[in-house]
Amino acid sequence: xxxxxxxxxxxxxxxxxxxxxxxxxxxxxxxxxxxxxxxxxxxxxxxxxxxxxxxxxxxxxxxxxxxxxxxxxxxxxxxxxxxxxxxxxxxxxxxxxxxxxxxxxxxxxxxxxxxxxxxxxxxxxxxxxxxxxxxxxxxxxxxxxxxxxxxxxxxxxxxxxxxxxxxxxxxxxxxxxxxxxxxxxxxxxxxxxxxxxxxxxxxxxxxxxxxxxxxxxxxxxxxxxxxxxxxxxxxxxxxxxxxxxxxxxxxxxxxxxxxxxxxxxxxxxxxxxxxxxxxxxxxxxxxxxxxxxx
Amino acid sequence: xxxxxxxxxxxxxxxxxxxxxxxxxxxxxxxxxxxxxxxxxxxxxxxxxxxxxxxxxxxxxxxxxxxxxxxxxxxxxxxxxxxxxxxxxxxxxxxxxxxxxxxxxxxxxxxxxxxxxxxxxxxxxxxxxxxxxxxxxxxxxxxxxxxxxxxxxxxxxxxxxxxxxxxxxxxxxxxxxxxxxxxxxxxxxxxxxxxxxxxxxxxxxxxxxxxxxxxxxxxxxxxxxxxxxxxxxxxxxxxxxxxxxxxxxxxxxxxxxxxxxxxxxxxxxxxxxxxxxxxxxxxxxxxxxxxxxxxxxxxxxxxxxxxxx
Numbered sequence: 001x002x003x004x005x006x007x008x009x010x011x012x013x014x015x016x017x018x019x020x021x022x023x024x025x026x027x028x029x030x031x032x033x034x035x036x037x038x039x040x041x042x043x044x045x046x047x048x049x050x051x052x053x054x055x056x057x058x059x060x061x062x063x064x065x066x067x068x069x070x071x072x073x074x075x076x077x078x079x080x081x082x083x084x085x086x087x088x089x090x091x092x093x094x095x096x097x098x099x100x101x102x103x104x105x106x107x108x109x110x111x112x113x114x115x116x117x118x119x120x121x122x123x124x125x126x127x128x129x130x131x132x133x134x135x136x137x138x139x140x141x142x143x144x145x146x147x148x149x150x151x152x153x154x155x156x157x158x159x160x161x162x163x164x165x166x167x168x169x170x171x172x173x174x175x176x177x178x179x180x181x182x183x184x185x186x187x188x189x190x191x192x193x194x195x196x197x198x199x200x201x202x203x204x205x206x207x208x209x210x211x212x213x214x215x216x217x218x219x220x221x222x223x224x225x226x227x228x229x230x231x232x233x234x235x236x237x238x239x240x241x242x243x244x245x246x247x248x249x250x251x252x253x254x255x256x257x258x259x260x261x262x263x264x265x266x267x268x269x270x271x272x273x274x275x276x277x278x279x280x281x282x283x284x285x286x287x288x289x290x291x292x293x294x
Numbered sequence: 295x296x297x298x299x300x301x302x303x304x305x306x307x308x309x310x311x312x313x314x315x316x317x318x319x320x321x322x323x324x325x326x327x328x329x330x331x332x333x334x335x336x337x338x339x340x341x342x343x344x345x346x347x348x349x350x351x352x353x354x355x356x357x358x359x360x361x362x363x364x365x366x367x368x369x370x371x372x373x374x375x376x377x378x379x380x381x382x383x384x385x386x387x388x389x390x391x392x393x394x395x396x397x398x399x400x401x402x403x404x405x406x407x408x409x410x411x412x413x414x415x416x417x418x419x420x421x422x423x424x425x426x427x428x429x430x431x432x433x434x435x436x437x438x439x440x441x442x443x444x445x446x447x448x449x450x451x452x453x454x455x456x457x458x459x460x461x462x463x464x465x466x467x468x469x470x471x472x473x474x475x476x477x478x479x480x481x482x483x484x485x486x487x488x489x490x491x492x493x494x495x496x497x498x499x500x501x502x503x504x505x506x507x508x509x510x511x512x513x514x515x516x517x518x519x520x521x522x523x524x525x526x527x528x529x530x531x532x533x534x535x536x537x538x539x540x541x542x543x544x545x546x547x548x549x550x551x552x553x554x555x556x557x558x559x560x561x562x563x564x565x566x567x568x569x570x571x572x573x574x575x576x577x578x579x580x581x582x583x584x585x586x587x588x589x590x591x592x593x594x595x596x597x598x599x600x601x602x603x
Contacts, residue, residue, distance in 0.1 A: 063564070064563065064564045065564075066565065066566075067563050067564050069566075070564070070565070070566055070567065073566065073567075074567070089566065089569070090566060093566055152453060153451055154451075154452065154453050156453045158453045158454045163539075163560045163561060163564070164367075164368065164369040164561065165561060165564035165565060170369075179371065180371050180372050182367055182370045182371075182373065185364065185365060185366075185367075185380070185541045185542070186540050186541060186550075187540060187541075188454065188456065188538045188539060188540045189540065190539070191534070191539070191560055199454075199456075202443065202444060203447070204453075205453035205454065206453075206454065
C-alpha cells in the first residue's frame with residue numbers, strides 16, 4: 001500500500017507545485033511554508049482568503065524558517081514564511097537554482113521572555129538575559145539574579161531555547177547575545193514555540209523565549225529594559241509597533257521572483273488593512289503600507 | 295497429449311518452453327530478487343549516507359574534535375564546532391539506563407513465561423507482551439513529556455523532569471517486549487532433556503532455571519540484550535521528547551541530554567541541502583549506522599552460535 005500511496009502523494013504534490021492560472025474557474029493552489037512563528041497567522045490568512053477569492057486555495061505548512069527557505073530554494077513552494085532574513089549563503093544557493101527570492105515584510109513580532117508564574121522576577125535587562133543565555137555568561141542560578149523562586153529548590157536556571165536552525169533562535173542570538181556570541185551549551189532546545197511555553201509553564205526554574213503570540217495563562221511575560229535604569233517595557237502589539245519594546249523583529253514572506261498573478265494578489269491582500277487586521281488579532285504588530293527589503 | 299505430463303513434471307530439463315517453464319523462471323527471479331533485496335537495500339542506504347556525508351569527512355572533519363569535544367555548534371557565526379562527544383554520551387547514558395530497566399524486566403518475564411506459566415496465563419502473557427511492542431514511539435515520548443516529567447520533578451525535587459532518567463525508563467519499557475520475546479525463544483530452545491535430567495538428580499525448579507536452563511540459553515539471552523541495545527541506540531522520537539534535548543555531558547541521571555538520533559531529527563529538516571551542517575548530520579548518521587550494524591551483527595552471530603550447538 002505504502003509505495004503506491006507515496007507515489008500518488010508525490011504526483012499530487014508535484015502537480016500542485018506551481019500555481020497555474022488555469023482557464024475558467026479552475027482552482028489554483030498556492031504553496032506556503034515556513035516559520036512556526038508565522039504559521040498561525042498564515043493559516044488565518046489562508047482561511048479568510050477563501051472567502052475573498054474562492055478560486056485560490058492556500059496550503060500552509062509550518063516546520064520552521066529554514067524549512068520554508070530550503071523549500072523555496074528547491075522550488076517546491078510559492079511563498080516561504082520566515083522569522084529571519086535570508087542568509088547570504090541561502091541567497092547564493094537560490095540564485096544557483098535560478099530563483100531570485102523577493103522579500104516582503106508582512107508584520108512585526110515581539111519576542112517575549114517567559115518565566116513560570118511563581119517566579120517573582122518580572123523585569124530583565126538585555127545584559128542579564130545575555131549573561132543567562134550567552135556563552136561565558138556568569139548567571140547560572142536564580143540567586144545570581146537576586147531572586148528566590150518558590151518550587152525551585154535547586155535555584156538552577158533551566159534555560160529553554162530552540163533548535164539551532166529556528167528563526168527565533170537566530171533572532172534572539174543576534175538581538176540579545178550580540179553578533180558573534182554563541183549560546184551557552186546545555187539549554188533545553190525545544191522543537192517549536194509552543195513547546196517552549198509548555199515547558200516553562202510546567203517548570204518553576206525555567207526561563208524561555210518565543211513569539212508573543214504563543215503566550216498562555218500558564219506563563220508570565222517579563223518586561224525588558226535596555227539598561228538597569230529602565231524603562232522596562234512589556235511586550236505587546238503596541239510596544240512592538242512603536243519600537244519601544246527592544247526585541248521585536250520583522251516577519252518575512254519570500255516569493256520566487258517578482259510575484260505575479262494570484263501570488264501577487266494574495267500578498268497585496270495580506271498587506272492591505274484587512275490582512276493586517278487579521279495579523280494584529282493574532283498578536284503580531286502590523287506594518288504600515290508595503291515594505292520592500294533590500 | 296503424451297508430451298504434456300512429461301514437460302509439466304520436469305519443466306527445467308525439457309526443451310519445450312511452455313507456460314509452466316516461464317512461470318517457473320519468473321517465480322525463480324522474483325524469489326531471488328526478494329532474497330537479496332535486503333542486502334542491496336542495506337548497501338544502498340549505507341552508500342547513500344556515506345556519499346551525503348563524505349564532503350564533511352573530507353573537509354571540515356577533525357577526528358579529535360568530533361570524538362573529543364562536547365561542543366556541537368554547527369550554526370555558530372565565528373566558531374563552528376562539530377563535537378559529537380556530548381551526543382554520544384547522551385545516547386550511551388540513555389541506552390545504558392534503559393538496559394538497567396529492561397534487562398531485569400524482560401529476563402524475568404521471559405523466565406516466567408517460558409518456565410513457570412502454563413496454559414491460558416502463558417498465552418495471554420505472550421499476546422500482551424507482543425501488544426506492548428506495538429505501541430508507537432511517539433506515544434511513549436508523549437508519556438515521557440506529559441506524565442513522567444511532572445512525576446520526576448515532584449518525586450526527586452529536581453528542576454526539570456526531562457532527563458536521562460525519564461528517557462531511560464521510557465526506552466527501557468520500549469525495548470523490554472522485543473527482548474522478552476527473543477529471550478523466551480532462547481529459553482524454549484533448551485532441550486527438555488536437560489530439565490528432566492536435572493529433575494532426576496533432585497534439583498528444585500529454581501535450581502533447574504538458574505543452574506541448567508539459563509547457562510544453556512546464555513547466547514540467546516546475550517543476543518536479546520544486544521538487540522535491545524540496538525533498539526535503544528536507534529530510537530528517535532521518544533528520546534527526543536523525553537531527554538530534554540540539551541547538549542550536556544551527563545554527570546547524574548537527572549541531567550538533560552541530547553541523543554545522536556534526536557539531533558539528526560531536529561536539525562536535518564531545516565538545513566540547506568548540501569551544506570556543511572547537512573553533511574555533518576549525515577556523518578552522525580554514518581556513526582549511528584555503524585554502531586547499530588555492529589551490535590545487530592554480533593547479536594546475529596551469537597544466535598547462530600547457539601543454533602549450531
